[in-house]
Amino acid sequence: MAKTKGPFSTVVALAVWITGVLVSLAVGFGMIGENGVPTLAIQYIPDVVTIVAGWIVVILTLVSVILAIIDKLR
Numbered sequence: 722m723a724k725t726k727g728p729f730s731t732v733v734a735l736a737v738w739i740t741g742v743l744v745s746l747a748v749g750f751g752m753i754g755e756n757g758v759p760t761l762a763i764q765y766i767p768d769v770v771t772i773v774a775g776w777i778v779v780i781l782t783l784v785s786v787i788l789a790i791i792d793k794l795r
Contacts, residue, residue, distance in 0.1 A: 742786055749778035 751761030752775025759771045 738789075742782060745778060745782040749775045749782060751775070752778065 748761065752759050752763075752771050754760045754772065754775075757768070757772070759768055759775065761771075761775075762768065763771050
């Protein structure tokens with residue numbers, strides 16, 4: 722017999738999803754930094770590469786949030 726998803730597991734899944742989004746945005750914006758200097762620098766990788774990777778993380782996170790919302794509305 723298959724288990725049904727209860728309200729508690731739905732709330733936990735939502736909390737985990739929101740936490741993942743916030744952590745991804747924090748890391749992405751940390752890699753972008755301010756004034757061209759990343760707050761979260763990665764050793765042996767040029768700052769330009771770190772900043773570009775940070776923007777990629779932020780953009781893909783926002784796209785995934787939008788797609789998840791669209792998927793729930795369907």
